Amino acid sequence: xxxxxxxxxxxxxxxxxxxxxxxxxxxxxxxxxxxxxxxxxxxxxxxxxxxxxxxxxxxxxxxxxxxxxxxxxxxxxxxxxxxxxxxxxxxxxxxxxxxxxxxxxxxxxxxxxxxxxxxxxxxxxxxxxxxxxxxxxxxxxxxxxxxxxxxxxxxxxxxxxxxxxxxxxxxxxxxxxxxxxxxxxxxxxxxxxxxxxxxxxxxxxxxxxxxxxxxxxxxxxxxxxxxxxxxxxxxxxxxxxxxxxxxxxxxxxxxxxxxxxxxxxxxxxxxxxxxxxxxxxxxxxxxxxxxxxxxxxxxxxxxxxxxxxxxxxxxxxxxxxxxxxxxxxxxxxxxxxxxxxxxxxxxxxxxxxxxxxxxxxxxxxxxxxxxxxxxxx
Ligand code: SF4
Numbered sequence: 001x002x003x004x005x006x007x008x009x010x011x012x013x014x015x016x017x018x019x020x021x022x023x024x025x026x027x028x029x030x031x032x033x034x035x036x037x038x039x040x041x042x043x044x045x046x047x048x049x050x051x052x053x054x055x056x057x058x059x060x061x062x063x064x065x066x067x068x069x070x071x072x073x074x075x076x077x078x079x080x081x082x083x084x085x086x087x088x089x090x091x092x093x094x095x096x097x098x099x100x101x102x103x104x105x106x107x108x109x110x111x112x113x114x115x116x117x118x119x120x121x122x123x124x125x126x127x128x129x130x131x132x133x134x135x136x137x138x139x140x141x142x143x144x145x146x147x148x149x150x151x152x153x154x155x156x157x158x159x160x161x162x163x164x165x166x167x168x169x170x171x172x173x174x175x176x177x178x179x180x181x182x183x184x185x186x187x188x189x190x191x192x193x194x195x196x197x198x199x200x201x202x203x204x205x206x207x208x209x210x211x212x213x214x215x216x217x218x219x220x221x222x223x224x225x226x227x228x229x230x231x232x233x234x235x236x237x238x239x240x241x242x243x244x245x246x247x248x249x250x251x252x253x254x255x256x257x258x259x260x261x262x263x264x265x266x267x268x269x270x271x272x273x274x275x276x277x278x279x280x281x282x283x284x285x286x287x288x289x290x291x292x293x294x295x296x297x298x299x300x301x302x303x304x305x306x307x308x309x310x311x312x313x314x315x316x317x318x319x320x321x322x323x324x325x326x327x328x329x330x331x332x333x334x335x336x337x338x339x340x341x342x343x344x345x346x347x348x349x350x351x352x353x354x355x356x357x358x359x360x361x362x363x364x365x366x367x368x369x370x371x372x373x374x375x376x377x
Contacts, residue, residue, distance in 0.1 A: 001034070001157055001158075002187075005157055005185070006034070009034075009035075009157075009158060010035065012062075012063065012100045012216075013035070013038060013063055013064070013065055013100070013117075014038065014063040014064060015038055015040045015063070015064045015065070016031050016035060016038045016039050016040065016064075016065045016066075016067070017039075017040055017041075017042050017044075017045045017064070017065070017066045017067070017116065018031070018032070018039065018042060018066075018067045018068075019042060019066070019067060019068035019069065019121070020042060021068070021069050021121075022067045022068055022069055022121035022122075025067065025121035025122070025123075026123075026160070027067055027119055027121055027123070027158070027159045027160075027161075028067050028121060030158060030159075030160075031065070031067065031158065034158070045064075045066065045116070046064075046115050047115075052110070052113055052283070052287075053112065053113055053115065055287055055290045055291045057115055058109060058112070058287070058291070059291070060115065061098055061112070061114065061115045061116055061117060062098060062099070062100050062102065062117055063100075063117075064115065064116050064117060065116065065117050065118075065119060066114075066116035066117070066118050066119070067118075067119045067121050068118060068119075068120065068121060069120065069121050069122040070094075070120035070122055070125075070126075073129065074093050074094065074095070074120075074125065074126040074129050074130075075091060075092075075093055075126075075129045075130065075133050075144075076091065076092050076093075076094075077090075077091055077092075090143050090144075090145060090178075091133070091142055091143065091144045091145070092144070092145050092146070092148040093126055093129070093130060093144055093145070093146050093165075094120075094146070094148055094149045094150065095119070095120050095123065095126060095146055095150065095159070095161050096117070096118050096119040096120055096149070096150040096155065096159075097112060097114065097117070097118045097149040097150055098112055098114070098116065098117035098118060098149075098150065099117070099150055099151045099154055100117065100154060100155075100216065101151060101154060101182055101183070101214070101215070101216045101217045102215040102216050103182070103213055103214045103215065103217070104212075104213040104214075104215070104288060104291070104292040104296050104297075104298045104299075105213060105243055105245070105278055105280060105288070105298045107280055107281070107284065108149065109284050109287045109288065109291070110280065110281040110283050110284035110287065111149070111281075112149075119155065119159060123159075123161055123164045123165075124164075126165070127164055127165055127167060127168045130144065130165065130168045130172075130175065131168045131171070131172055134168070134172035134174055134175045135172065137174065138172075138174055139174075140174060141174050141176065142174060142175055142176070143176045143178055143199075144175055144176070144177055144178065145177075145178040145179075145180055146161075146162075146165070146177070146178070146179060146180070147178070147179065147180030147181065147201075151180070151181050151182060151183060152178075152179035152180050152181050153179055153181040153183045153185045153186065153189075153200075154181065154182075154183050154185070156179075156185060156188065156189075157185050157187075157188050160188070162177075162179060162189060162192070162198075163188075163192055165177060166192060166193065166194055166195065166197075166198060169194070169195045169197045169198070170195060173195070173197065175197055176197055176198075176199060176236075177197060177198045177199070178198075178199045178200075178201055178238070179198065179199070179200045179201065180201045180202075180203060180240065181200070181201070181202060181203070181223075182202070182203050182214060182217040182218060182223065183217065183218050183223075183226075184218040184222040184223055184225065184226035185226075186200065186226045186229055186230050187229075189230060189233075189235070190229065190230070190233050191233075194233075194234075194235055196234060196236075198235050198236065199235065199236040199237065199238050199271070200226075200227070200230045200235050200236075200237055200238075201237070201238035201239065201240055202223045202224075202226070202227055202237075202238075202239055202240070203239075203240045203241075203242055204220060204223055204224075204239050204240070204241055204257065204261070205220070205241065205243075205244075205245070205257065206220070206253035206254060206256060206257045207219065207220045207221075207253075208247070208249065208253050209245055209247070209253070209297060212247075212296065212297055213245065213292075213296060213297055213298060220257070220260070224260065224261070224264055227239075227264075227265070228264065228265075231265075231269055236271055237265070237269065237270055238270060238271055238272055238273065238274070239261060239270060239273045239274075240273070240274045240275075240276070240341065241254070241257065241273065241274070241275050241276075241325060242274060242275060242276035242341055243276055243277060243278040243279065244275060244276065244277045244278065244318075244321050244322070244325065245278050245297045245298060245301070246278070246297070246301040246313060246317065246321065247297040247300070247301075250321065251324055254321070254324060254325050254328070255324070255325075255328050258325060258328040258329055258332070259328075259332075261273070262329065262332035262333070262336075266333075267333045267335035267336045267337070268335065270336075270337075271337065272337045272338070272339060273329065273336060273337065273338045273339075274338070274339055274340070274341040275322050275325055275326070275338060275339070275340050275341065276340065276341040276343065277312060277313055277318045277321060277322070277343075278298060278301070278303075278312070278313065279306075279310045279311065279312045280310060280311055281309070281310060281311075282305060282309065282310070282311055284311075285303075285311060301313060302314070315347055318343070318347055319347055319351045322340060322343075322347070322351045323351050325338070326338045326351070
């Protein structure tokens with residue numbers, strides 16, 4: 001690990017607790033050798049059993065690492081696959097929870113109730129599950145993401161989990177592994193054999209939104225430079241403009257973001273760009289107000305409760321923002337493939353005038369796959 005990265009982690013974390021069953025795991029050994037002074041007695045760890053963490057406890061949980069085995073099933077169907085959203089057949093494999101970046105809109109604020117940033121130590125079991133699912137769905141191409149409850153690459157230079165997971169790709173050509181990040185931590189990936197089955201995807205926003213809302217993350221330029229680096233090593237690259245956030249200059253800023261992407265990448269280098277508008281659980285509104293200023297962009301737009309009980313912008317505003325971004329991409333090239341993530345069929349209709357399965361270039365993503373019973377893995 002280079003000095004800059006070491007300094008980054010050294011400043012980010014205060015304490016590291018290791019569960020007795022995880023003592024011999026590679027990740028625990030690595031953390032002990034890198035940060036011996038931060039290792040604390042496991043029994044001295046804080047125990048909070050509240051339903052939700054206070055804003056202070058949530059902030060603190062980003063600074064305390066807990067390494068422990070995960071006792072459930074790693075492999076899950078993406079929660080987007082419900083009756084209120086058009087599902088793009090995505091699966092998730094969570095290798096930890098919490099994130100040391102600090103985005104104002106992060107859904108983890110209303111999702112987590114652990115006072116720690118957890119790293120699961122039993123990566124071998126995760127890889128085994130991944131292989132098993134791939135074999136059981138061998139006639140289908142499946143996309144598996146590791147960035148649902150943790151940034152896929154935020155801790156990867158410490159855990160080396162991507163290099164462990166790619167071992168499962170060798171004999172399972174139907175898996176496309178997707179790493180989703182707001183970091184620029186890619187140098188450790190560059191010499192990896194990824195079997196042309198790894199997509200590194202960046203969640204991106206205009207620089208004004210990154211500065212205002214995505215605290216501690218890499219700048220837009222750093223993310224795009226990292227994307228170029230992995231592309232040059234034949235990884236596949238995708239972008240998620242998610243969440244699209246309303247703010248007074250949204251139109252100008254999102255058009256500039258599209259220009260920035262289109263001037264750095266060609267459509268054939270980026271299999272898809274997904275768009276999603278700001279959304280969060282109703283109970284998250286208060287914690288966002290307490291943790292971030294009232295002038296933060298996420299606290300200033302008018303939101304309404306939607307069918308799935310989340311707060312969202314009015315559907316006409318969502319469609320207008322999506323259409324503006326899509327039209328801007330298409331003005332550079334008709335070949336850009338842009339789709340909506342976690343959006344209702346109605347918004348698809350308002351934006352595209354059709355359902356996702358009938359939009360040219362996107363149809364393949366939305367062909368239903370058989371459901372996986374994760375309990376039988
Ligand atoms: S990078 Fe993702 S997981 Fe991390 S704080 Fe931001 S939104 Fe949350």
